[in-house]
Amino acid sequence: MRCALLSSALLVAAPAIAAEAPDPRVAGLVASVSEERLGHLVRSLEGFGTRHTLSATDTTGRGIGAARQWILEEMRRSSARLRVEFDAHAVLKQGERLTRDVELRNVVAVLPGRSPRRVYVTAHYDSVARPAGADRFDWSQADLPAPGANDDGSGTALVMELARAFGESGIDFDATLVFATFAGEEQGLVGATLHGKRAAAEGHRIDAVLNCDIVGNVAGGDGVSDASAVRVFSEGPEDSPSRQIARFVARQAAVYVPAHRVRLVARHDRFGRGGDHTPFNQLGIAGVRFSEARENYARQHTVADTADGVSPPYLARNARVVAAAAAVLVLAPPVPGVADERGRPLLDRGPTGYDARLRWTASPGATAYRVVWRPAWTPDWEHERAVGDATELVLPGVSIDDFVFGVAAVGAGGHESPVAAYVNPPRPPVDVLTKPTGP
Numbered sequence: 001m002r003c004a005l006l007s008s009a010l011l012v013a014a015p016a017i018a019a020e021a022p023d024p025r026v027a028g029l030v031a032s033v034s035e036e037r038l039g040h041l042v043r044s045l046e047g048f049g050t051r052h053t054l055s056a057t058d059t060t061g062r063g064i065g066a067a068r069q070w071i072l073e074e075m076r077r078s079s080a081r082l083r084v085e086f087d088a089h090a091v092l093k094q095g096e097r098l099t100r101d102v103e104l105r106n107v108v109a110v111l112p113g114r115s116p117r118r119v120y121v122t123a124h125y126d127s128v129a130r131p132a133g134a135d136r137f138d139w140s141q142a143d144l145p146a147p148g149a150n151d152d153g154s155g156t157a158l159v160m161e162l163a164r165a166f167g168e169s170g171i172d173f174d175a176t177l178v179f180a181t182f183a184g185e186e187q188g189l190v191g192a193t194l195h196g197k198r199a200a201a202e203g204h205r206i207d208a209v210l211n212c213d214i215v216g217n218v219a220g221g222d223g224v225s226d227a228s229a230v231r232v233f234s235e236g237p238e239d240s241p242s243r244q245i246a247r248f249v250a251r252q253a254a255v256y257v258p259a260h261r262v263r264l265v266a267r268h269d270r271f272g273r274g275g276d277h278t279p280f281n282q283l284g285i286a287g288v289r290f291s292e293a294r295e296n297y298a299r300q301h302t303v304a305d306t307a308d309g310v311s312p313p314y315l316a317r318n319a320r321v322v323a324a325a326a327a328v329l330v331l332a333p334p335v336p337g338v339a340d341e342r343g344r345p346l347l348d349r350g351p352t353g354y355d356a357r358l359r360w361t362a363s364p365g366a367t368a369y370r371v372v373w374r375p376a377w378t379p380d381w382e383h384e385r386a387v388g389d390a391t392e393l394v395l396p397g398v399s400i401d402d403f404v405f406g407v408a409a410v411g412a413g414g415h416e417s418p419v420a421a422y423v424n425p426p427r428p429p430v431d432v433l434t435k436p437t438g439p
């Protein structure tokens with residue numbers, strides 16, 4: 001173990017965090033995302049008339065049965081490297097929205113990496129719409145038109161196109177990629193919940209979930225358009241693993257899709273709305289949601305959610321942001337460990353009592369580390385140090401109380417993991433024994 005000791009003189013300036021150099025292979029993969037195919041996939045998904053989770057499964061070219069079979073075959077056809085299967089669950093009738101028993105099928109394409117640890121790119125392929133002219137849902141009516149071109153045909157097309165692009169890239173990835181399109185999202189995140197629990201029961205390690213839901217519309221319902229940005233929602237608290245994935249997405253997008261802006265939103269999702277990243281978050285898995293910058297609510301969950309409300313060029317830019325983040329996630333080593341087996345941060349004041357001493361556990365495949373820090377009342381990393389293959393760093397005179405610290409692992413190819421942050425664990429409540437009083 002080597003310890004890097006840095007002069008406090010280096011800490012005076014607050015240099016902008018430099019982006020890592022682009023990898024031409026990742027740049028090529030990102031550029032290979034096809035706007036034309038995305039548009040074709042969205043129109044094809046709309047063409048099933050409805051993809052309602054309880055819709056018919058025995059009608060040719062219409063309903064969720066035809067849609068999931070097409071998604072499966074299209075992903076199988078798009079790359080021989082993908083292992084594409086249904087992930088089926090027998091769901092009982094329950095609540096207001098599941099008005100009968102149903103066999104729910106997610107469509108899952110696995111691109112095996114050298115390591116079994118997984119990174120997910122997800123969307124939901126099911127759709128729902130209020131009957132034309134109605135202001136309420138009728139959950140018993142599953143075969144009415146529900147085009148779902150943007151919600152979430154756009155995300156489904158994105159996942160299918162990235163499955164093709166990654167499968168055909170010829171790149172050998174360290175981690176395993178899973179491209180999943182879920183059903184039952186509109187009934188309460190049902191497909192993602194069941195898949196997440198099954199994956200956890202099977203012992204899969206999932207490092208990140210990139211959920212893409214409503215990612216293709218440019219024109220907001222309030223008349224404001226924005227084709228230049230995508231929002232990324234992530235649950236707190238401020239240094240949660242999901243927030244590190246969000247910061248990581250912004251960092252990689254700046255390298256590989258610099259003309260597109262990533263707008264980070266520090267909340268788990270939009271008010272009153274849900275998404276398939278949340279069941280993973282609830283299992284302790286880091287995950288974020290991508291959504292368009294401006295929404296048109298009149299074209300969600302209505303018969304007006306048609307393909308003319310999806311912009312293929314905008315959807316392609318959003319897809320390239322997701323592709324860049326996913327590619328670096330599966331090329332980089334896993335995040336280093338920054339806490340001991342009891343969850344205590346490997347951070348202390350060092351022998352002087354007034355320095356910041358950071359330690360971390362080596363990440364498999366890492367050849368270097370990058371330490372970052374920032375004042376504890378700011379959202380973005382402001383300082384950084386490359387520290388070679390050390391697993392310890394002392395920052396003289398830096399208060400561990402006034403700054404937040406983190407460390408990322410860097411692989412031989414220069415790809416960098418998300419940051420693992422040193423978190424001050426909450427203090428348990430004090431339980432004081434007192435003498436009983438009163439008569």
Ligand SMILES: [Zn+2]
Pocket residue numbers: 124151152185213214
């Ligand atoms: Zn949705």
